[in-house]
Amino acid sequence: MPELPEVEVTRLSFAARIEGARVTGVRVGKPLRWPLGCAPEALLAQTVGAVTRRGKYLWLPLDRGGLLMHLGMSGSLAFGDVDPVPGPHDHFDLVTTGGTLRLTDPRRFGAVVWSPSSETGVAAKRLARLGIEPFDPRFDGAHLHAALRRRKVSVKQALLGGEIVVGAGNIYACEALYQAGIDPRTRSDRISRPRADRLAAVIRAVLARAVDVGGSTLRDFRDAHGNAGAFQLEAGVYGRAGTTCQRCGGTIRRIVQGGRASYFCAGCQRR
DNA sequence: AAGTGGACCTGCTAGC
DNA sequence: TGCTAGCAGGTCCACT
DSSP: OOOHHHHHHHHHHHHHHHTTTEEEEEEEOOOOOOOSSSSSGGTOOOOOOOOOTTTTTTEEEEEEEEEEEEOOOEEEEEESSSSOOOOOOOOEEEEETEEEEEEOTTTOOOEEEESSSSSSSHHHHHHHTTTBBSSSSOOOHHHHHHHHTTTOOOOOHHHHOOOSSOOOOHHHHHHHHHHHHHHHTTTTTOOOOHHHHHHHHHHHHHHHHHHTTTTSSOOOOOOOOTTOOGGGOSSTTTTTTTSBBBTTTBBBEEEEEEEEEEEETTTTOOO
């Protein structure tokens, strides 16, 4: 579910409210992707710092280390007054003096892991391979072109991998390639510099626009206030197989690449 | 080393 | 109506 925009929208919806709060309780539900990595009681009485984001991960600093959180495919965070009776998919509660941060994740591909810092331990291991942030000024056409030149996989798979640039998952990779007019099957090393310039620009624009409208809610995404996103309403290709392209009148197709669905317009996206 | 396919887990929907 | 197969926003790992 959550790609960079959903994670960022989530962060923005609770970061200011949890900062400075003190942990008064921890509840752990069913196992998530990775073990917590510390005794839950060890988190008690610590104060939460400023929540940051790296790719699709959130970093919640504490007095001693912090929590690295990932929403997987179906996770969402709520903060504030949560139901005192946790539901079957509520797998982690961080009770604080400012409210409870609750991870709900039916598929349990998400994670909450303690790490001694964001640059060491488990966090370092998870974040090490991530590519550049799309809003980093150093991410531009030259950067993208140079990275794509080293890969032979399709440009769609290269974007999804997250080792070149983080944040564009299946929805936004499809949308960015659509807006750039690039066929998702194009080999990475065949993307010209002008097309890389355009692609870098639209990746940033698509992700920024999605953050502005609260992310995409395909089924269950909510920010920490419980608000749904609206980007899915303005998607050009994602989930629209068989419909007509708004730009050229062609037909939107669905194919599978690397086991993931890709949506694109056969009329205006070229190799 | 880079590329590929399967694994993780649950819920929903389309189709018979 | 009820069952089943297929599909879903993301990573990681083993294997070639």
